[in-house]
Amino acid sequence: MSLITVNNLSKVYTTNGVETHALRGATLTINKGEFVSIVGPSGSGKSTLMQLLGFLDRPSGGEYLFEGKDVNGFSDEELAHIRNKKVGFIFQTFNLLPRLTVLKNVTLPLIYAGIGEPQRTQQAQKTIDDVGLTDRSTYEAGKLSGGQKQRVAIARALVNSPSIIFADEPTGNLDSKSGEIILGILQELHKKGNTIVIVTHESFVADAAERKIHIMDGMITSDEKVTKRRMVGEEAFQK
Amino acid sequence: MTFRDRLTSAIEGVSVHKSRSALTVLGVVIGITAIMVVLSVGSGAEQLIVGEIQSFGPRNVFLLPGQQPSGPIDAGGTLSNDSLTLRDYEDLQNLPHVASVVPYVFTNVTSSFESETYGGLIMGSTAGLFDVFALSVSEGRAFDDIDVSSQAAVAVIGQEVKEELFGFENPLGEKIKVKNIPLTVIGVIEKKGQGSFVSFDSAILSPYTVVQQSIMGIRYFHRMTIESDSVSAVPGLVQDIETLMRDNHNIDDPEKDDFFIQTQDDLVASVTMITDIVTALLFLVAAISLLVGGVGIMNVMFVSVTERTKEIGLRKALGATRDDILYQFLYEALLLTGGGGIVGVIMGAALSFLASLALKAFADISFPFIFSISGAVLGVVISISIGLFFGVFPARQAAQKSPIEAIKYE
Ligand SMILES: Nc1ncnc2c1ncn2[C@@H]1O[C@H](COP(=O)(O)OP(=O)(O)O)[C@@H](O)[C@H]1O
Ligand SMILES: [Mg+2]
Numbered sequence: 001m002s003l004i005t006v007n008n009l010s011k012v013y014t015t016n017g018v019e020t021h022a023l024r025g026a027t028l029t030i031n032k033g034e035f036v037s038i039v040g041p042s043g044s045g046k047s048t049l050m051q052l053l054g055f056l057d058r059p060s061g062g063e064y065l066f067e068g069k070d071v072n073g074f075s076d077e078e079l080a081h082i083r084n085k086k087v088g089f090i091f092q093t094f095n096l097l098p099r100l101t102v103l104k105n106v107t108l109p110l111i112y113a114g115i116g117e118p119q120r121t122q123q124a125q126k127t128i129d130d131v132g133l134t135d136r137s138t139y140e141a142g143k144l145s146g147g148q149k150q151r152v153a154i155a156r157a158l159v160n161s162p163s164i165i166f167a168d169e170p171t172g173n174l175d176s177k178s179g180e181i182i183l184g185i186l187q188e189l190h191k192k193g194n195t196i197v198i199v200t201h202e203s204f205v206a207d208a209a210e211r212k213i214h215i216m217d218g219m220i221t222s223d224e225k226v227t228k229r230r231m232v233g234e235e236a237f238q239k
Numbered sequence: 240m241t242f243r244d245r246l247t248s249a250i251e252g253v254s255v256h257k258s259r260s261a262l263t264v265l266g267v268v269i270g271i272t273a274i275m276v277v278l279s280v281g282s283g284a285e286q287l288i289v290g291e292i293q294s295f296g297p298r299n300v301f302l303l304p305g306q307q308p309s310g311p312i313d314a315g316g317t318l319s320n321d322s323l324t325l326r327d328y329e330d331l332q333n334l335p336h337v338a339s340v341v342p343y344v345f346t347n348v349t350s351s352f353e354s355e356t357y358g359g360l361i362m363g364s365t366a367g368l369f370d371v372f373a374l375s376v377s378e379g380r381a382f383d384d385i386d387v388s389s390q391a392a393v394a395v396i397g398q399e400v401k402e403e404l405f406g407f408e409n410p411l412g413e414k415i416k417v418k419n420i421p422l423t424v425i426g427v428i429e430k431k432g433q434g435s436f437v438s439f440d441s442a443i444l445s446p447y448t449v450v451q452q453s454i455m456g457i458r459y460f461h462r463m464t465i466e467s468d469s470v471s472a473v474p475g476l477v478q479d480i481e482t483l484m485r486d487n488h489n490i491d492d493p494e495k496d497d498f499f500i501q502t503q504d505d506l507v508a509s510v511t512m513i514t515d516i517v518t519a520l521l522f523l524v525a526a527i528s529l530l531v532g533g534v535g536i537m538n539v540m541f542v543s544v545t546e547r548t549k550e551i552g553l554r555k556a557l558g559a560t561r562d563d564i565l566y567q568f569l570y571e572a573l574l575l576t577g578g579g580g581i582v583g584v585i586m587g588a589a590l591s592f593l594a595s596l597a598l599k600a601f602a603d604i605s606f607p608f609i610f611s612i613s614g615a616v617l618g619v620v621i622s623i624s625i626g627l628f629f630g631v632f633p634a635r636q637a638a639q640k641s642p643i644e645a646i647k648y649e
Pocket of ligand 1: 013014020022040041042044045046047
């Protein structure tokens with residue numbers, strides 16, 4: 001069943017009158033339950049594609065159907081609602097609010113969803129438990145290690161039970177051990193039925209997914225099943 | 240997002256960024272404190288001076304030589320005018336409703352006793368002077384009508400004159416010299432302190448007959464106080480005085496009057512005008528400090544929103560609507576400026592109160608403490624508006640960006 005369908009999607013950035021064609025007509029479909037990686041060299045347009053798919057930016061052209069609905073005409077309110085309920089984001093630089101506690105960071109999407117107490121705190125705490133950070137719940141997010149920060153970000157992305165999770169170079173700022181833990185968690189989440197899209201320029205990260213989309217100069221050059229899928233150690237993800 | 244959640248995130252925003260919040264509050268406090276102190280001291284000064292005039296008595300009418308000035312009175316300018324005569328003085332006493340007439344002449348002189356000298360005012364008048372200014376004599380006696388009519392060379396001196404010329408010695412019966420005329424000290428006035436029009440502590444008082452003839456060599460008066468027998472008779476008396484004076488001076492055209500009359504109301508009006516000007520000037524100073532405080536708030540708010548554009552983008556990525564963002568920043572600005580406003584009002588009132596206490600303690604001026612409501616309202620309104628504008632306007636700009644644009648903002 002198709003969750004996302006885009007046709008000829010494009011994005012042009014204009015800075016100081018200079019146009020950058022970051023994405024030149026991408027066409028693809030992502031189904032429910034897939035684990036997709038978007039791979040390509042730096043500057044090829046991977047992040048741009050992911051930001052368009054994740055409603056963080058509006059495309060310059062093309063068609064985008066999310067759960068069968070054309071998103072182009074959506075208002076700001078509707079987009080805020082979709083970002084809140086349907087998508088979860090994991091960024092390379094974590095993007096936590098460093099002075100707030102881990103619990104508060106993870107509760108934010110639930111607050112914007114209008115879920116009240118005590119339900120939202122319980123739900124946030126449970127998700128924090130799921131990523132193995134129970135004992136860090138009351139810490140200021142800024143005081144955690146990189147790997148822990150990214151696990152908080154995963155909890156925050158998961159907390160609203162989204163239809164799809166986007167991760168842009170989630171291991172890019174981490175040492176290899178912490179990176180493996182994060183990949184392990186993502187594989188585990190996929191196993192449980194989540195739809196995941198991961199952006200990376202490293203093929204050993206991309207190989208953790210089921211399907212690999214290559215992108216070059218803003219165009220999709222290949223879209224294939226990962227033949228030798230790399231499974232990250234199960235022990236990495238403590239339930 | 241509920242109101243409560245929006246308010247809570249605003250409180251978090253304020254408490255998490257402590258130094259930024261403190262700076263904003265400081266800017267508000269400085270501005271409001273300044274404007275409150277200025278307005279409070281301004282109206283305190285006005286009350287003080289107006290109260291002083293009113294203590295002079297509503298039944299008293301002041302007669303001065305020359306033309307009615309359009310602005311505040313220039314005391315020096317009228318002193319060489321010789322239009323108030325002895326005949327005027329005598330005739331005025333016969334007008335109906337006149338309880339008393341007190342004439343004055345005065346000049347600055349150097350007085351001496353043995354090797355000590357003192358520069359101050361000598362005032363020539365009648366015994367009524369002591370009543371008009373509510374002067375009491377602490378040692379010896381005041382001069383009386385007989386002293387005046389007999390041109391007795393006597394003097395009643397102020398405390399400061401006594402201290403400078405006599406130190407701790409008894410001045411009574413001693414002869415001080417004023418322009419080589421010996422005057423026998425017959426009394427000392429009780430200390431009056433600051434705040435009167437005339438500083439009697441540094442004055443020498445003598446019969447006008449002596450001061451006019453022996454010391455100044457003139458025949459006219461500088462001022463007269465005409466006391467009415469009732470407040471209600473004052474307006475009629477003013478007209479009677481005008482008629483009499485024009486008659487005495489052969490004036491047909493009121494435009495050519497060589498005298499003018501001031502009632503207490505006139506004095507209050509002219510003094511209020513002066514204190515209003517002073518208050519306006521002080522207000523300008525306060526407005527500048529409010530501006531300085533405002534620029535401070537502006538800066539902090541502006542920088543903070545720029546800094547927080549990333550946060551705004553992230554919150555949008557997590558599902559915040561534009562309204563969620565706007566209300567968070569609106570409430571943050573309200574908390575900071577409103578909180579600062581309350582602190583500023585309290586500080587302003589406290590400082591004004593301390594100022595009135597200090598003036599009482601060190602300068603012996605009973606300066607009234609006034610809580611300036613207009614200052615409080617003005618200060619709070621201005622700083623809240625600044626806070627709102629510079630807190631909410633840039634937040635609005637940031638909230639209009641796409642989430643990723645805001646997140647990437649440097
Ligand atoms: N906000 C922007 N303004 C202007 N150019 C941009 C912006 N974001 C990305 N680009 C440009 O678009 C191209 C694709 O960028 P991006 O999608 O970030 O690539 P990738 O994630 O594959 O490294 C690059 O040439 C980049 O410089
Ligand atoms: Mg990228």
